[in-house]
Amino acid sequence: GAVVSQHPSRVICKSGTSVKIECRSLDFQATTMFWYRQFPKQSLMLMATSNEGSKATYEQGVEKDKFLINHASLTLSTLTVTSAHPEDSSFYICSARYPGLAGVQEQYFGPGTRLTVT
Amino acid sequence: GNSVTQMEGPVTLSEEAFLTINCTYTATGYPSLFWYVQYPGEGLQLLLKATKADDKGSNKGFEATYRKETTSFHLEKGSVQVSDSAVYFCALTGSSASKIIFGSGTRLSIRP
Numbered sequence: 152g153a154v155v156s157q158h159p160s161r162v163i164c165k166s167g168t169s170v171k172i173e174c175r176s177l178d179f180q181a182t183t184m185f186w187y188r189q190f191p192k193q194s195l196m197l198m199a200t201s202n203e204g205s206k207a208t209y210e211q212g213v214e215k216d217k218f219l220i221n222h223a224s225l226t227l228s229t230l231t232v233t234s235a236h237p238e239d240s241s242f243y244i245c246s247a248r249y250p251g252l253a254g255v256q257e258q259y260f261g262p263g264t265r266l267t268v269t
Numbered sequence: 270g271n272s273v274t275q276m277e278g279p280v281t282l283s284e285e286a287f288l289t290i291n292c293t294y295t296a297t298g299y300p301s302l303f304w305y306v307q308y309p310g311e312g313l314q315l316l317l318k319a320t321k322a323d324d325k326g327s328n329k330g331f332e333a334t335y336r337k338e339t340t341s342f343h344l345e346k347g348s349v350q351v352s353d354s355a356v357y358f359c360a361l362t363g364s365s366a367s368k369i370i371f372g373s374g375t376r377l378s379i380r381p
Contacts, residue, residue: 157312179302186371194358194371195313246369257301257362258369263312 154178155247157261163171164235166269172264173229174245180225181247186218189242202229235268242266271296274319275359275372282349290375292333292359300361302326302342303369307356308322316344316357334367351379 154177164170174184182203187195189216199209207220213242219231232239242265274294277287281288282288294300301320305313317326322337342359
């Protein structure tokens, strides 16, 4: 159980275009999902927290107009990178908070999406 | 604020060697502690966890004990395999927050 999928796994897009990445919790409902960005050989940087039915909460320094997040259902959150530029090329990973025991905060991660902007 | 410090890599070992990856944390209250593993080109997988002091998390031969007195959660394995080559992240969540705080990651390479 507790499987999170991401689609696509890899995407190449041209500079100036937009690309959407989907994150799905396959066998549980997740009221909260998270989007991370990972640079080569570095740790994960939390970009935003996505709450079902409400606006996402963005971390300091993350442009909300550039990285649009929509958490339309209890099993799906999407990240849209708008007007992509080469510096947006990165590995984007989502996670979903599992509704476990009270007080235990546990997240399950998707396999990641490699975005390359040419 | 909360933070996690783990030993810098890369760590290179021979197959069947003993592994320790050190992790210490700073947190208020009673955090939950995790080890995640990331295989090449993949996302993170939860390896093990511990939610209170003296708990031992274990999985796939890996173990880590939640030591509140030393604020540590060191990862150990008695005999590593080539397939254990990956990046390992120590992490915590605070007692009231949902964010995961990650350490910087330790790259482990196992030689046949």
